[in-house]
Amino acid sequence: MPSATLLGQAMISGVLAGGMYGLLALGLSLSWGLLRLVNLSHFALAFLAAYLTYELGTTYHVPPWWAAALVVPAMFAIGMVQHWLFDRFKVNELASLLITFSFAIILEVAIQLYWTADYRRFETHYSTLSIKAGPFFIPVLELVLCMVAGVLAWGTWLWLRRTYVGKALRAAAEDADIAAAYGVDHRKLAYLLSGMGAAYAGIAGCFIALIATLAPAQIWAWLGVVFAVVIIGRLGNPLGALLAGMLIGASESLAMAVFSPAWAPVVSFSVLIAILLWDPEWL
């Protein structure tokens, strides 16, 4: 039987790992829920941002927070350009799946051509710092990630509910024609939202560069679990995405601590299936 310390430590690790799931799910959830576009290239954009952060840090010795100041606006611009293409070719929900998949493949190949397929690791002196709290250790970087994810999720949730732009976006997602009749220019707003989604991918990428291993094929490593998080958290719901990420992260981590680490990948989809069967009102 695992000790209370082991269970507590696993819970902390899981919740913090879930912060990354939530952060990655944020942009995807907004794009899918409010624009009706399933953007698979979201993961490739996150990894592009991670590689750029790595490059700036290792080659030009730019600290990650300054790298983020450059990379995130660049991602926002890429998101806008991407939406221009969607708009220009009138891409629908199903077609977006195929087109963004192709875009992700192109980005993966481009990353491999420039950075090679070899593993890359952005070593920093703070990557292994931890705070001791009783018998537990809280990794600083993951804690910061979780806090950033929390601020973004909470801020976006408020923005969608309290501001005119946010309400207009939600109205357009419900019924674009009726929203347009009330003067909502949903096409312009869609550019903003698409840019925001890509910028969130950029922020996630900056953390991926500091926490994870970079290899082009890793783009797909997060796909399954983040899709589960987006669905559990409800499409277009930023707070739901973060909470679902933490739920999945904690479940995976506890499965690793109590049973076997090999069980972890089964957990996210088991939770998803259980919740779909339960069919709660909030889903």
Add this chain to the structure above:
Amino acid sequence: MGQGMGAWRRRRVLAGIVGAGASLASPAILRAAPSGKPVRVGGTLSLTGFLAQTASIHKIAAEIMVEEINARDGFLGRPAEYVLLDDQSKPDVARSLYEKLITVDKVDLIMGPYATAPILAAMGVAQRYGKLIIQSSMGIPKLQTYAMAFPATPFGPEPDKTYPNVILDAMASLPAPPRSIVVLTSKFPSAQFMAQGMRAQAEKRGVKVPLYLEYESGNRDFGAIAARVKEADADFLWVGSLGLESNQILEALRKLDYKPKNSFHLYPAPGPLALSPDGNLVWSSTFLEPDEPFMSRPGMKKIAELYKERATKANLPYPIIDAQAAGMIASWQILEQGVNGAKSLEDKQIAAWLKKSVVTTVYGPTRFDGLYNHGAPAQLIRQVQDKTWKVVWPREFAAPGVKLLSA
């Protein structure tokens, strides 16, 4: 009988060394350049997909070897040409591509892909068409049941039994020999195979295994796993890792303020682990390093220099020759000596010649007369010392002045 066999083997080993040495040492100007229709050797590597980081190493090694072979006499006086396709790290794609190479491209010979699963896929096709196949990275030798499949890397027929004992011998030589060991492994087949062997051999020799854990290949978060390793607090940590997993595990342990007393890592990314602040004095598996006595082997110095030059140019983060590149180099050395020794491009004749001969590769004299066409195992232990990998065990393979250090 035993003495007669010994003398026969010695003569063959000497003949192999002299022959290979002469062909590598004699100046190119004394030999006519190969001419005529190229001998096309088809093969795949995982140029994309999750195994792609190894393909660039193998590709560079193969290109160097094709140039080296052509700078000598090629294959029977004809130039060698490598027809390389991308199997995308997928066994099913590897299978289709080998089928294409043999039936559509009609290559003369084939060269094996990288990693156990694509090799198994390619081996099935080779068997169907009666082609010889040489591979360098099948970590589970018992799966190589095809008579015309030859291993280039000296794992030996049963590395799950032999190599753990090399590690256990090294552990026993430490000033405070470890009495307990945590075995943590990726579920990647060759790593899992070795981990199971490590657990069995450790228990057989009275070393306790308080924790045996398997994790999925590509696992993202090692926090909970690190917590379990810390709680088990064994004297030794054995990790069946691939790529950067070792770095991730050691970092996750450091976040919990825990450092394993001594640790072994099966197939790590060598550069990042050697340079990591957590990497000092960790152990890993190897077959050679660019050091003595290995650098004295025929042609090794030149190949190591060429590799370093090309790998640096290709922007590889660890441009030093090691067992990965050496496996591909050995594959081509075996093919060259097989073709020229059999004086034929016929697969059956080359295979028959290889079965009864001793071939000299970067791994030294190599035989294929044992179980699953393997010769004697030659898997060694290296250790990070001053951010450089040094072969430390068995002692006779350590460079002068180098010895195994306890953490």
